[in-house]
Amino acid sequence: MSLLTAENLALIFAGLTALAILLYAILDGYDLGVGITLPMANEPWRDTAIASIGPFWDANETWLVLAVGLLLVAFPAAHSAILHALYLPAALLLLGLILRGVAFDFRAKVKANRKTRWDYTFKAGSILATFSQGFMLGIYVMGLEYNTGSIIFACFSGLCVTAAYAMIGNAWLIGKTSGALQLHAIKQCKIAGVLTLSGILAVSAINPLINANALQVWTEPPLAFVFAAIPLLCFAMFVIGYLVLKRLPLPADAGAWLPFAICNIIFICSFLGLALSFYPFVVPNQLTLYQAASSRESLLIIFFGAVVVIPVIIGYTALAYYAFRGKADGLKYY
């Protein structure tokens, strides 16, 4: 009990919130990515691509609810400040998520001639949701302020996140599909990877320039040497990923999940990089996570629930992924 001081709880909940955001970015990232590059020219491909995310997208989106929920309950002041500043982009994000979520279900149930319309909705919703997320991230990095510079940066960030989700989405498809669609995904993954890499390089260069906190974290020895491992690992993954993609597909589908695993490492590194740049702030340069945290009693009661329930959630999520292992080609609705 003595370890669970208000400070430690604030840190634990910051960690949990960060974990939820990271898991959301990876998990909904791949299913949004599948939507972003949905092949509109080929209906059977679309069916397979969408079937590959069918059993998972609902649960994936729940990580966003958890992330926003944790921010809301553990750091209410930060939740208000951040969403106040991001009011309109957050509304667009929700519009995108609503459109793609319902399109997913409508497409399988409406008349054949309407299906293509819902597929376009699915794709457009995925792009809108992703771009809005990137835009919000960009505004956040710029200290939640709107000016010409920050809006340009946020739009750029929106494109970067779109590229990153497209990359991980296609990496998922490489693992989940075979034949012509898999080849298509490999090609798309390469393009998206190059775009993502340039995005990460640009953001890494800009962030320390505008963010004193970030500059300090990444340049102050001795920790800076340890932290340097993160970008090095990240860029190494891009190189390895490119080499892997050049060789795929291999006989017996060997290594089909490698690109997805590599994308995961890239996401984790990028996320860690960003998180370290802002620590201990939860609202950039304004509010630290210690200042924004809820009362100790309330955090404690959620903490005990979370300690019991989150492993259970991870357990049955793993079971679901196990149940739907293998290629998605034969996966049927109902």
Added chain:
Amino acid sequence: MLDTLILSRIQFAANISFHILFPTITIALGWLLFYFKVRFDLSQHPVWMRAYRFWVKVFALTFALGVVSGITMSFQFGTNWPGFMESIGNIAGPLLAYEILTAFFLEATMLGIMLFGFHKVPRWAHTLATFLVALGTTFSAFWILVLNSWMQTPAGFEMIDGVAHATDWLAIIFNPSFPYRFTHMLLASALTVCFLVAGISAYRILKGDNKKAPKLTLKTALLSAAILAPTQVLVGDFHGLNTLEHQPQKIAAMEGAWHTEQGAPLVLFAIVDEQTRQNRFAIEIPKLASLILTHDKDGELKGLNEFAGEHPPVAPVFYSFRLMVGIGLLMLLMAWWTSFSLLRKKELAPLQLKILIGMTFSGWVATLAGWYVTEIGRQPYLVYGVLKTRDAVTTVAAEHVAITLTMYLVLYLVLLVAYIKTLFWLANRAVEVEEYDLTRPGLAENRSEPVVNNEATTRTGAAL
């Protein structure tokens, strides 16, 4: 003048009204699907699987709409009502967190298995997943109604410098109005689903669908409604008594009681005039309101005059209450009439089918009306006696709220039309399409042989 407060209130009302439509269906439909699945597992009769397969599609679509409209809610707290969490975040926070942790993940993950796992997991696991989805939706209802009831009848907390701190979590969870509201809502969900299932099944039958599944679902729905509707009347009465004890001004507004009275009449209908604070053209039954609410025909009923400036707007509460009760009674009559016909004559007259089709979404209207009674009836408070609605609102510019409100309204209208059209389109297709996949509703390895032999099918089939 439309300011940020009123726009935010309209937006929240629009969001939550749209959202509640879908959970209202999924809470009870989840259990109905579990029932179909268990009946199938026990009897191996394909008609249960056909009922399951049709309604699981409706469930999936409804669930998706519920999920996406629900995500909006978790953002709204921060975007439009920052004062809510600043003031009572220590109470609301853990309740919402528990909802996400114990309900949202469970239902979302298990739904994947329920929808796509039929050929992927063992049959018992598929039934278990169906059960867990139903359980998850009910957990979700549990937590959110705990929070809502706490906002109506707060308990188990103390206020320190304007911030609520929990003192007793059991008192918070089982706050005075929670058991009534939770039961009332579960029954509302069940009745909504009964009339949805009855309406769509009636539509199929009237379109010439001679298959057994729609007849079976029609009967299941109507017989259930015949029991649930009177139960709901009883529970509603208890809920009303509970409200009288804790929020008397809400009852006064519901009854249109402007002045404290002994032996107050029951106002069946009237035009409420908030300016002159009286009812016009009232149709009343003498002493009945006192009798219902105090169980004494000369009992005293507190009027709105006792709560000047602290009571909700009367008209919306008064009319919504009558709409809810009216639909409830109509449901009761229809359920009994049609159940009687079904038990006597084994089938319904075309007129009965047509009325049922007309009542397909009657549960939605009644549920919304009921929520308007209780939520508008809580005004001017957001948390009764603790936090006023106007003190919780955001400082976001009114123009921005106006933009998002318009966006939501357009979106919701389009989605609602698409949803209803798709439901009837699914019903139409089910009429035309031969019973798909019906001999092989088993696991992949069983697919080459029918699950039941034909003789058994005919025999059990005749019994249905």
